Amino acid sequence: MTDRTDTATADARTGLPRTAKGRRPHYFADPATDRLLAMVVTLMEELSATRDRVDSLERVLERERVLAEGAVEAFRPEGETAEVREARRAAFTARVLRVLDAEIAESPQESPSFTHVK
Amino acid sequence: MNAPGHHAMLPHPDHDETARQEWVRTFRQHLATRVAPGVAAVYERRVLPRFRAQHQREPADRHEIRREMLQDGYHQFWSALQRRSQELMWDTLADTVEREHDALVSRAKALSADGPGSLELDPDLDIPTYHAAVDIHLQPGGYHSEFAPDDVAAGALYDAALPIYLAGALGPENDLLGRTLAGFLAHHAPEFEPRRMLDMGCAIGNSTLPWCRAWPEAEVHAIDVGAPVLRYAHARAVALGARVHFSQQNAERTRFDDASFDLVVSHIMLHETSRAALPRILAECHRLLRPGGLMLHMEIPRGGTPFEQFMLEWETYNNNERFAGYMTDADLPRLAASAGFDATDCTMERASLGMSTEQKSYGAGDFSFPVLVARKASADAERQRA
Numbered sequence: 001m002t003d004r005t006d007t008a009t010a011d012a013r014t015g016l017p018r019t020a021k022g023r024r025p026h027y028f029a030d031p032a033t034d035r036l037l038a039m040v041v042t043l044m045e046e047l048s049a050t051r052d053r054v055d056s057l058e059r060v061l062e063r064e065r066v067l068a069e070g071a072v073e074a075f076r077p078e079g080e081t082a083e084v085r086e087a088r089r090a091a092f093t094a095r096v097l098r099v100l101d102a103e104i105a106e107s108p109q110e111s112p113s114f115t116h117v118k
Numbered sequence: 119m120n121a122p123g124h125h126a127m128l129p130h131p132d133h134d135e136t137a138r139q140e141w142v143r144t145f146r147q148h149l150a151t152r153v154a155p156g157v158a159a160v161y162e163r164r165v166l167p168r169f170r171a172q173h174q175r176e177p178a179d180r181h182e183i184r185r186e187m188l189q190d191g192y193h194q195f196w197s198a199l200q201r202r203s204q205e206l207m208w209d210t211l212a213d214t215v216e217r218e219h220d221a222l223v224s225r226a227k228a229l230s231a232d233g234p235g236s237l238e239l240d241p242d243l244d245i246p247t248y249h250a251a252v253d254i255h256l257q258p259g260g261y262h263s264e265f266a267p268d269d270v271a272a273g274a275l276y277d278a279a280l281p282i283y284l285a286g287a288l289g290p291e292n293d294l295l296g297r298t299l300a301g302f303l304a305h306h307a308p309e310f311e312p313r314r315m316l317d318m319g320c321a322i323g324n325s326t327l328p329w330c331r332a333w334p335e336a337e338v339h340a341i342d343v344g345a346p347v348l349r350y351a352h353a354r355a356v357a358l359g360a361r362v363h364f365s366q367q368n369a370e371r372t373r374f375d376d377a378s379f380d381l382v383v384s385h386i387m388l389h390e391t392s393r394a395a396l397p398r399i400l401a402e403c404h405r406l407l408r409p410g411g412l413m414l415h416m417e418i419p420r421g422g423t424p425f426e427q428f429m430l431e432w433e434t435y436n437n438n439e440r441f442a443g444y445m446t447d448a449d450l451p452r453l454a455a456s457a458g459f460d461a462t463d464c465t466m467e468r469a470s471l472g473m474s475t476e477q478k479s480y481g482a483g484d485f486s487f488p489v490l491v492a493r494k495a496s497a498d499a500e501r502q503r504a
Contacts, residue, residue, distance in 0.1 A: 015219060015258050016212045018269055020205075022252030024439045027198040034198055036419035041202040044145070045210070056133060099210065 019102045038099035046092060123290025125357040126225055129274050131214040131411065135230060143282045146203045149455040150477070151286070153196050154429075160192045161425060180421075180428040180446070186430065201436050203435035204256050206284050209277065212258065215274045226270045226353035231448040234361040237352040239345050243366055248392045249343060252438045255283075255393040261321060261344035272321045273350020274450050287477035288324070294471060299390060300332040302469045302489060303381075310412060312336045312381035318369040318399070323351035323362055329383070330360040331449075333444070339374075341367040370398040377415065384415045386487075388450075389442040396448075400457035407494040413454070414491040416469065420446045450490040459492040467491050475504030 026034045063066035108115050131139055165186050167179055177183045184454035188308055216223065241397055245262045253260040257279070261272055271420045279449040280292045303310060312333055318327045322342035330338050338363050342348050348364045355362045367373060369391075370385075382403045389398060405412045421427035433439040468486040 013351060015265055016216045017263075017265075018209055019254035020208070020253035020258050020438060021260070022256075025197075025201070025436055026200075027194040037206070040203050041145070041199060042206060042330075045138050045141050045206055048141040048144075050132050052137035052140075053134060095209075099205075108386050 016100060017087045024102045033101050039096050042099070046096065121290065125291075125354060125356050126229060127222070127274065127354045129211075129214045129218050129238070129278055130224060131211075131278075132217075135210060135214045138206075138213075139282060141280075142203060142207045142210060143285065146282065147208075148201055148286055149203060150195070153199065154366065157187075157193055157196050157429065158425065160190055161187065164451075165190055169394045177424060180424045180431060183428040184431070195433065197436060204283075204437060207279055208257055211282075214278070215271050217273060218274075222270050223266060223268050224311070228358040229353035230349065232356055233351060235355055236363045236365075237348060238365040239241050239348065240362075240366045241345075243343060243368065245343055246368060246370070246392070247396065248390065248395065248441065250317050252272070254438050255389055256438055260341065261347045262263050262481055264346055264376060266419045268349065268402035269346045270350040270353070272344060272346040273348075273354070276347060276352065277322050277350070279322070285474075285477040287471065287474075291313075291327065291428060292322075292324040293328045295416060296328035297387060298469050298471055298487070299325070299383060299414060299489065300328050303412070303414060304332070306467065306491065307412065308378075310381075313414075314379050315339065315381040315383065316341065316372075316374070316379045317408065318382065318384040318403075319390065320351060321353050322349045323360075323364065326362055327355060327360045328350075328357060330355075330362060337349045337363070339365070340361070341365050341372060343368055344496060369402060370395050371402060372406065374406055376405055377411075379406045379409045380408060382406055382411070382413050386416055388415050389418055389439065391446045393444060394443055397453055397457055398486050400459075401440070402452050402492060403492075404458035409494055409497040409499075411494045413490070413492045413494070414461070415450070417445060417450075417488045417490065418442065419487055442457075450488075454490060463495065464490070464492040477492050 028037075058067075070097055126255075131414065152226045161183070165183075166177070171185055177186070199451070206439040249260055249262050257275060258294045259272060261276070263272065265271055277292065280288055289297075312329075313335070313378050314337045315329060315333075317329065317338070317340040319343070320342050323340055326338060326340045328453075329336065338361070340351065341364070342351070342414075343366065345366055348366055352362070355364075369387075388399070391399060407413060419430060421430045431443050431446065434441075451461070451466055454464040455461035468488045469489050
């Protein structure tokens with residue numbers, strides 16, 4: 001499966017639209033710069049959320065006194081854990097690259113990523 | 119124990135959704151306090167001096183400032199980041215609302231069925247072009263689109279977005295605008311006691327509820343064109359113990375009787391309409407008011423200096439507030455007079471919300487909210503005029 005298919009699959013599950021109707025302005029001489037900056041900002045968001053998650057995890061483990069030294073370093077994901085992790089990575093990738101959807105949404109054909117009931 | 123302002127209709131972000139939403143809020147505060155002031159600095163330090171050297175004069179207005187600033191690299195970066203913060207806000211909130219979509223719809227139905235107040239939808243209502251053509255504030259789907267039967271997603275998104283969008287300025291119940299305008303009325307016309315009032319363009323009714331609390335005996339009606347926000351609004355009002363009659367109607371022409379309200383209000387709604395709709399809404403207010411009744415429309419700050427106006431107009435060009443620019447130059451009292459009010463009864467007043475720098479987004483400056491005030495002439499005065 002290519003990255004593009006992964007993104008489309010992730011969005012096919014989506015019930016709510018993720019791009020706003022109306023032309024998306026670009027701010028830099030080259031619109032590619034706008035897209036890159038949008039991705040960088042999304043990465044900031046994701047990194048911050050991940051750090052919060054790690055912080056929560058460490059604090060809970062510390063509070064419950066369940067983490068043995070070196071246990072995290074030695075851990076290898078397998079089976080369902082590995083699948084969940086892979087799905088999360090795919091969703092993460094789709095989120096960071098979602099700015100590209102705006103370009104598709106602006107094209108004349110309606111975006112297939114959601115069903116408009118009314 | 120629940121936090122202040124908590125109610126049964128709010129979506130529940132999970133751990134990572136909470137983390138993303140908190141980051142977007144942090145990011146926007148950083149942009150407001152650390153990046154946006156830099157836009158004023160580059161204007162003063164390099165854009166304005168260059169303009170003066172080239173033209174031997176000051177920039178004439180906000181449009182001329184805008185033409186210069188669009189070329190400035192720092193302004194480009196701020197604009198791009200500000201735009202992205204708005205997009206990410208909706209994107210992360212949509213994760214939560216999408217995940218809880220079915221539960222939100224069920225909760226809304228159950229609360230709405232319990233009353234008090236009422237909810238009346240009109241599936242045949244034409245959605246005005248100013249809602250249908252672009253998604254206001256970049257909220258995907260806007261206020262009116264439905265993605266499930268009995269949908270409330272647009273309302274849930276909007277309610278959850280307000281504390282992020284305005285950095286908590288509106289308070290735990292997102293009701294500062296309503297509290298401020300109700301307080302303004304109590305100060306402006308202390309003798310005035312609304313018995314039946316209408317809030318136009320109410321969305322989720324967050325600004326409507328303070329009116330119920332200020333005048334508990336009043337019969338409070340609220341209208342909007344969007345069905346999903348109204349379903350959410352009624353459920354939310356029930357959850358917060360308020361009695362409001364919500365109905366899906368266009369403020370340009372409602373189904374209410376002539377002279378059936380003492381008071382008609384709106385909270386930062388007029389700038390979301392259009393050049394054609396605005397005079398019709400004002401004329402409709404005049405029709406709906408009884409003689410001696412009051413009309414109050416709170417609007418968004420438009421800035422004092424041309425530079426402040428340019429900054430505030432960012433939303434016009436970048437946040438799908440297409441009509442907001444027109445409001446900077448609009449003479450609202452004159453439009454109200456053309457709509458049937460006596461010109462001597464129409465004034466612009468100001469109401470301060472006491473917002474902090476981090477809550478303003480576009481730098482400091484004049485940030486009081488304009489209020490269009492008009493009183494419909496008494497029956498005697500109407501007869502004399504005729």
